[in-house]
Amino acid sequence: MTVNRIFLSPPHMSGRELEYIKKVFESNYIAPLGEYVNKFEESVKKYTGAKYALALSSGTAAMHLALKVLQISDEDEVFASSLNFIGSVAPVKYERAALTFVDSDYKSWNMDPDLLRREFVKRVASSQKLPKAVILTHLYGQCAEIDTIKEICDYYNVYLIEDAAESLGAFYKGRHSGTFGDFGILSFNGNKILTTSGGGMLISNNKAFIDKARYYSTQAKEDKPYYEHTELGYNYRMSNVLAAIGVAQMEVLEERVRKKREIFDIYREELNESAEFMPELPNSRGNRWLTTTLFDTAPEKIIKALEIEDIEARPLWKPMHMQPVFKNSKALGGEISEKLFEKGVCLPSGTALECEDVLKIAKIVKKVID
Ligand SMILES: Cc1ncc(COP(=O)(O)O)c(C=O)c1O
Structure with a gap:
């Protein structure tokens, strides 16, 4: 590091x-x-x-x-x-x-x-x-x-x-x-x-x-x-x-939301063809806290390629119904969250990132998935 x-x-x-x-x-x-x-x-x-x-x-x-x-x-x-x-x-x-x-x-x-x-x-x-x-x-x-x-x-x-x-x-x-x-x-x-x-x-x-x-x-x-x-x-x-x-x-919350959404827009622009982004429901405005995407490439490969460049990315949350600690709890369905976990990556979304940093991250990801 x-x-x-x-x-x-x-x-x-x-x-x-x-x-x-x-x-x-x-x-x-x-x-x-x-x-x-x-x-x-x-x-x-x-x-x-x-x-x-x-x-x-x-x-x-x-x-x-x-x-x-x-x-x-x-x-x-x-x-x-x-x-x-x-x-x-x-x-x-x-x-x-x-x-x-x-x-x-x-x-x-x-x-x-x-x-x-x-x-x-x-x-x-x-x-x-x-x-x-x-x-x-x-x-x-x-x-x-x-x-x-x-x-x-x-x-x-x-x-x-x-x-x-x-x-x-x-x-x-x-x-x-x-x-x-x-x-x-x-x-x-x-x-x-x-x-x-x-x-x-x-x-x-x-x-x-x-x-x-x-x-x-x-x-x-x-x-x-x-x-x-x-x-x-x-x-x-x-x-x-x-x-x-x-x-x-x-005092800077709205500024931060604007920046998070800007970061999301850059990723979407750069990776749209090979990634599926977390949707935004009609009539809502998310804060895009983390840009999250699904790829056909295994998340570990993308996360590893970024890690080599000292960039942190993570899989999506592992669903709670899959957690050993909740093995005795019930679940209604589960396939969709399992699929999202299997294919999803959270990309760096810090509001102090420069546009060039986001472009650089997108480029590394592209290299892995293309
Ligand atoms: C969805 C969700 N729920 C609850 C929490 C718990 O918040 P905290 O870490 O402040 O206890 C977090 C954050 O860590 C979260 O992401």
Whole structure:
């Protein structure tokens, strides 16, 4: 690895982060909370249109709290997108609920709404229990068919949690991903479109839900002058120092989305003939967090050819229904996410890349696939 290594999606600072961190230090509100946590939550609310937001230590923590608030327990089942990152679904197991994975469709590469609907219809017809919640991931920053999935969940009275960890900046029919369901979760880990080095946020339009999540996020303290606890909570809040980074990062979000989409356009222009790109549903604007493509050539060959040039690329997420850790979980379908995994590559999509870098990467890929 050299200093010039091209990473998949490294942090890209706006330039204002240190200024805001300095203000945090001057105020001595290093931790736990402080002005910048509020500012960060406000800026995310304003951008996404969510009514309430809670800054947390990670996206995984945000998912865990969503499940806690919805009282998901060992008596419940949760459906989740199979083509996914584990942080989206591991919290279901923290709460010992059953997990059932739902396959993707080719139209969106995200959860297949027809598969979901068919399963709900079948279960109701055979008097089987429905899941308590559905976790819908907007993969690689591209929106799932959210309105149909929300309609199904509403009709059957099933909670909907949107995993928008990768999709900050992605809108469906003019509405931000993560604001359709009962909860949305965001991640600000190091490779996301914005980063706070590590962090997450829970968003919702339901005040009682976010109030309850806030309570759980700070050790479930009762409203007493001393520390009293009737339930177990967690230490999941975001620090003021990290929130200061988040505020500076939010200022350049639209710029970052524009750049991600520009990078995608270059790849598409250069590789269109031999690659199939992750689709963008009509009436949506994805953030193209990572440009993801299917090739007929084995992903390992492409990834290896790039690695020789010190360029990082990766296979698509290995579907959750294929993960040894979830060997006892059920799956609805699975063939499509397996195919996507078999043929898919995530190409470097860092927003600090120059156009020439993207052209260079495309050229290396072309050499392997042609
Ligand atoms: C789809 C998805 N869900 C959940 C997470 C978990 O977020 P975090 O890493 O902040 O815990 C991530 C990111 O890592 C993700 O990509």
